Amino acid sequence: MEIIKQWIWQIILSVVLIIFILVRYRLFLLHKRQKHQLYIIVSTQEQERQRLAKDLHDDLGTSLSTLRLYIAAMSDLISTQNEDLKQIHGNALQILDTSIRNMREHLFQLNPKIVEEHGLPSAINNYMFKMSRFNKLKFNLHDSHFPEYVSPEIKINIYRIMQELVNNTIKYAEAKSISIQLMYRDKQVIFIYEDDGKGFDNEKIKGGYGLKNISTRVEMLGGTICLDTKPGYGNNVMIEIPSSNKKNHVR
Amino acid sequence: MKEDILKILVVDDEEDIQLLFRKKFKKDIQEGKFLFRFATSANAAIQYLNTLKEFDMVLVLSDIKMPGMNGIDLLKIVKTQYPHLKVMMITAYDDLKNREDATRLGALDFIAKPVNFEALRSRILQLF
Numbered sequence: 001m002e003i004i005k006q007w008i009w010q011i012i013l014s015v016v017l018i019i020f021i022l023v024r025y026r027l028f029l030l031h032k033r034q035k036h037q038l039y040i041i042v043s044t045q046e047q048e049r050q051r052l053a054k055d056l057h058d059d060l061g062t063s064l065s066t067l068r069l070y071i072a073a074m075s076d077l078i079s080t081q082n083e084d085l086k087q088i089h090g091n092a093l094q095i096l097d098t099s100i101r102n103m104r105e106h107l108f109q110l111n112p113k114i115v116e117e118h119g120l121p122s123a124i125n126n127y128m129f130k131m132s133r134f135n136k137l138k139f140n141l142h143d144s145h146f147p148e149y150v151s152p153e154i155k156i157n158i159y160r161i162m163q164e165l166v167n168n169t170i171k172y173a174e175a176k177s178i179s180i181q182l183m184y185r186d187k188q189v190i191f192i193y194e195d196d197g198k199g200f201d202n203e204k205i206k207g208g209y210g211l212k213n214i215s216t217r218v219e220m221l222g223g224t225i226c227l228d229t230k231p232g233y234g235n236n237v238m239i240e241i242p243s244s245n246k247k248n249h250v251r
Numbered sequence: 252m253k254e255d256i257l258k259i260l261v262v263d264d265e266e267d268i269q270l271l272f273r274k275k276f277k278k279d280i281q282e283g284k285f286l287f288r289f290a291t292s293a294n295a296a297i298q299y300l301n302t303l304k305e306f307d308m309v310l311v312l313s314d315i316k317m318p319g320m321n322g323i324d325l326l327k328i329v330k331t332q333y334p335h336l337k338v339m340m341i342t343a344y345d346d347l348k349n350r351e352d353a354t355r356l357g358a359l360d361f362i363a364k365p366v367n368f369e370a371l372r373s374r375i376l377q378l379f
Contacts (some may be wrong), residue, residue, distance in 0.1 A: 144266065183270065190270065196302070226273065228280045228287065230256060232305050237286070238273050 025048055038216045046156070053111035056103065064100050074223060097111045114161055119147055120155045124162055128178070136197025138177035150189055150243055157217045158182075158191050158239070164210050165193050165237060171236060178212050187244055189223075193237040199229045255307070257379055258286045260312040262296040262325065263341065268366075275368040291319035297328055300336075308336065309379060312362070315342045315349055323352050329356045337378065341366065 014069040071093055078085050108114070115123040121143040128139040162180065169175050175197030211227075218225045223241035261272055269289045279285040290296035293313070300308070311329055315322035326338050340353050343364040350361060359378075362371055 031261075115332050142266070181269075182268075185267075185270065192270075192273070226281055230258075230286055232303070233258065233286060233288065238277075 007214070034041065035216075035219070038212070039220055042213065042216050046160070049110045053107050057107055061103060061107070062102065064096065066166050068093075068096050068100065086213070112156075115159050116152060119146075119148055120150070120158060123155075123159055124180060127159075127163065128180075130168070131166055131170065132178075137170070137175065140179045140181070141182070143182040145184065147184050150184070154189055154221055154241055154243065156187070157221055158189065158241075161191070161214050161217055161239065162193070164214055165195075165235075168210050169195040169197055169235065172200070175234065184243070187242060189241045189243055191237075191239040191241075193239075194234060196234045199231050199233045199235055201229075201231060256283055256286050257310070258288070258306055258308040259310045259312060260288050260296060260299065262290045262293060262311065262317070262322070263316065264291050264317045266291075268314075268341075269288070271366070271368070277374070279372070283307060293317060293322065293325035293328075296325060296370060297332075300329070300333065306333070310375065311336060311338045312341055313355070315340055315346075316344070323349060324355065326353060326356050326358055331366065 030128050053152055062214070071089070074089055078089055081084075112123055112127075114126055118126075121141060124143075125141055128141065131137065133137040133237055166178065169178055175195040177196050179194045180190040181190070181194075216224055217243065221241045226238045226240075228236035255344050261269065263269070268345075271281070272287055272289070276287065280287065283319065288308075290299050296311070296313070300306075311325075313322040313325050322340055322342075326340070329336055329338055334377065337359050337361055338357065339360040340358050341362045341364060342348075345361070345363060353361070360374065
């Protein structure tokens with residue numbers, strides 16, 4: 001009787017254990033799939049941005065520039081007496097110029113070619129200059145010998161991460177200043193971001209889209225992220241990315 | 252040790268010191284045990300301390316030799332304005348005069364450069 005009881009207990013225990021392992025394995029697979037989906041979303045987003053920028057530039061950009069040439073050429077044909085027509089012409093040209101300027105700005109947001117053409121430090125400086133002008137923020141970039149040979153994938157992703165962090169600071173932090181350090185040490189790209197805003201409770205905000213997007217990008221590059229923030233102490237982020245990682249292929 | 256996160260200000264003009272602290276204490280930072288803030292000059296450190304609203308920083312680690320105001324002068328100011336705040340000095344030159352001055356002014360400890368982070372970590376955990 002005792003032996004049968006023991007057997008029953010052993011069987012029950014084994015079944016529970018098997019169920020537990022199966023559930024854990026299922027959760028692991030689910031987590032892996034979600035992570036993979038995030039990778040795909042982020043990398044597709046980047047590809048789509050670049051495709052859209054190219055189409056906009058080649059198609060709408062060219063048409064607008066040609067249109068501007070035609071409208072500008074009209075000015076010689078409008079007689080000086082016809083004030084109304086002159087004003088309409090002037091307005092049209094002004095609207096067209098604003099549209100071209102706006103489109104360039106959108107293109108820049110979609111595909112910051114400046115990262116490739118002038119390097120990451122210049123691109124960050126340029127972005128921060130624009131943002132600080134509109135938002136009364138003090139900004140400081142410290143880049144010590146950041147090498148140009150770091151892969152374009154790392155550079156564009158750091159640029160995107162920087163944009164996300166700056167936007168978060170502006171939206172939520174009420175900060176007075178932002179400081180960024182860009183370094184290259186022991187074949188590692190190191191990006192340190194600090195703001196002196198309100199700070200936040202890391203645990204409460206972990207799932208936020210912005211932070212998820214950032215950590216997905218970091219993971220894609222085989223790097224690590226260390227968030228150091230508390231209410232009242234601003235936000236500090238350190239990202240380390242190995243520059244020779246084979247994972248660095250997603251754009 | 253209290254359950255609270257230990258908030259520490261590191262003052263050093265050497266740029267890689269900051270990186271070393273961030274790297275060596277990375278696990279503690281991620282686990283929410285330590286929070287580090289950095290200042291690259293004594294002036295910046297004082298300004299930073301003055302901006303803190305709820306003052307619960309517990310420790311300042313300051314280099315002695317810095318351009319502009321040095322660590323000893325910083326120690327004087329910190330001890331006058333925030334007497335409860337503990338201060339440790341980091342120094343590459345173990346100069347007896349500095350050591351005497353700093354001890355007299357209330358510095359808790361001396362940490363030699365290059366910093367032995369394991370020893371520093373244990374010392375901090377022992378203190379708080």
